[in-house]
Amino acid sequence: xxxxxxxxxxxxxxxxxxxxxxxxxxxxxxxxxxxxxxxxxxxxxxxxxxxxxxxxxxxxxxxxxxxxxxxxxxxxxxxxxxxxxxxxxxxxxxxxxxxxxxxxxxxxxxxx
Amino acid sequence: xxxxxxxxxxxxxxxxxxxxxxxxxxxxxxxxxxxxxxxxxxxxxxxxxxxxxxxxxxxxxxxxxxxxxxxxxxxxxxxxxxxxxxxxxxxxxxxxxxxxxxxxxxxxxxxxxx
Numbered sequence: 387x388x389x390x391x392x393x394x395x396x397x398x399x400x401x402x403x404x405x406x407x408x409x410x411x412x413x414x415x416x417x418x419x420x421x422x423x424x425x426x427x428x429x430x431x432x433x434x435x436x437x438x439x440x441x442x443x444x445x446x447x448x449x450x451x452x453x454x455x456x457x458x459x460x461x462x463x464x465x466x467x468x469x470x471x472x473x474x475x476x477x478x479x480x481x482x483x484x485x486x487x488x489x490x491x492x493x494x495x496x497x498x
Numbered sequence: 499x500x501x502x503x504x505x506x507x508x509x510x511x512x513x514x515x516x517x518x519x520x521x522x523x524x525x526x527x528x529x530x531x532x533x534x535x536x537x538x539x540x541x542x543x544x545x546x547x548x549x550x551x552x553x554x555x556x557x558x559x560x561x562x563x564x565x566x567x568x569x570x571x572x573x574x575x576x577x578x579x580x581x582x583x584x585x586x587x588x589x590x591x592x593x594x595x596x597x598x599x600x601x602x603x604x605x606x607x608x609x610x611x612x
Contacts, residue, residue, distance in 0.1 A: 418597065429606055480598065484553050
């Protein structure tokens with residue numbers, strides 16, 4: 387089955403810096419890659435997703451890139467703010483899959 | 499607000515007891531997923547239902563069971579509770595059962611087993 391690895395597990399940046407979180411997946415049939423943000427004690431919230439017919443997608447300060455050949459995808463957050471501090475989860479799935487497979491999460495800390 | 503509701507928000511119970519967690523999906527969504535998140539852990543997929551039928555099983559213990567009712571709400575039953583069952587339990591919903599459909603998460607139920 388699908389396996390998703392996520393790095394780093396913890397990331398500390400200064401406000402205004404960029405943050406990059408990387409994920410790799412194992413199943414070449416995967417074609418849907420969402421990113422979720424989870425604040426402490428709250429529900430995971432979808433922040434951006436990408437499907438395999440595109441290589442990059444941007445939404446304000448967020449960008450995701452996908453390299454299907456290498457089977458990895460990344461989340462880029464520019465101009466980080468303290469409110470970006472949270473745990474970020476990547477996930478992967480495909481049309482024939484029944485479920486999302488989540489990475490282990492990255493705890494992002496943005497210091498003022 | 500994702501449109502997915504879960505009750506109760508918090509549940510405190512003792513070992514050996516049985517509890518039921520309830521989830522109502524977003525309007526129009528037919529698929530419901532249950533996840534367990536232990537302290538500082540990731541999201542462990544438990545089980546998926548689509549339009550009343552079980553579609554996929556993950557790391558769900560035999561002590562746990564779920565069902566989806568005709569009105570599409572779902573219940574997760576946890577029995578013979580152990581200390582290690584203490585966790586946040588989330589449900590999520592999507593329109594269809596495919597893994598490529600966006601999943602929207604509810605606020606979760608925090609279960610504490612004493």
